[in-house]
Amino acid sequence: MSPENKGNQRWRGKDGNRRIDRSMGNFLTLLRNELRALLISPSTYIAAFLFLVIMGFVFQDLLAEFIRTESDTAPATDFIRLFWLPAFFLVPLFTMKSIAEERRLGTIETLMTTPVNSVEVVLSKFLAAYLYYMVLWASTLSFQYVLYTFAKEPSLLDTGPILGGYLFIALSGSLFIALGILASAVTRSQLVAGILGFALVFLTLVLGRYSVEITRHETEPSVLLDRLVDYVQIFQHGEDFTSGIIDSRPFVLYLTGTILLLFFAVVAVETRSSKT
Secondary structure, three states, X not given: OOHHHHHHHHHHHHHHHHHHHHHHHHHHHHHHHHHHHHHHOXXXXXXXXXXXXXXXXXXXXXXXXXXXXXXOOOHHHHHHOOOHHHHHHOHHHHHXXXXXXXXXXXXXXXXXXXXXXXXXXXXXXXXXXHHHHHHHHHHOHHHHHHHHHHHOOHHHOOHHHHHHHHHHHHHHHHHHHHHHHHHHHOOOOHHHHHHHHHHHHHHHHHHHHHHHHHHHOOOOXXXXXXXXXXXXXXXXXXXXXXXXXXXXXXXXXXXXXXHHHHHHHHHHHHHHHHHO
């Protein structure tokens, strides 16, 4: 290889590294702005307050039911299995304005004229919302701590199922947040984005359950169909993780689904931005 070709390769390598560094810098700047916007927004604290109050009452009710019926399942485990409650009611509320509001105000078009791209914009909004979602769930660890402090009963706080349950919440949460981001990316109306987000999360939650009912009525059940149904049952995944059964298939499902949804969100942002 001639010295000239070697020099060209080194130049291309340095240029590629500069692009990666610039893209990462843009992403981190956008992420800081998104997190700052969350911290100064009153709706952030209102949503957090409502989440803690509602989930606190739910935990109290589960604890009372556990004492009354002497159930074998710890209240902390049953509490995590109600992951669908905040996913359905809360996620669409704090993701609906992430892109739709900027499009309505015209700031998304202005942002796209700067040296940032749609991938960086979508990923920054997704990660900010995801971190907020996980902080809310992490705050519920205080419920488990208070229970253990006052009860002093190890059976009420089984570490394995709790850790597995919160791992499942982190996995499924990425999919729910991505659904909300996609809903916000396809419209300029917060209301429409919220309704669409509710619909997408609802369909995702009930897909596995209704699929089970369909397969039960099949005269000649298909092994492939049964495996597919087992693969997409979110509620069953929650049961498995809180029972200490950690399978690789849910990891593939949620991570792949999240990536695909974010890809569609990027396409939606680019398509609608090119039309304006």
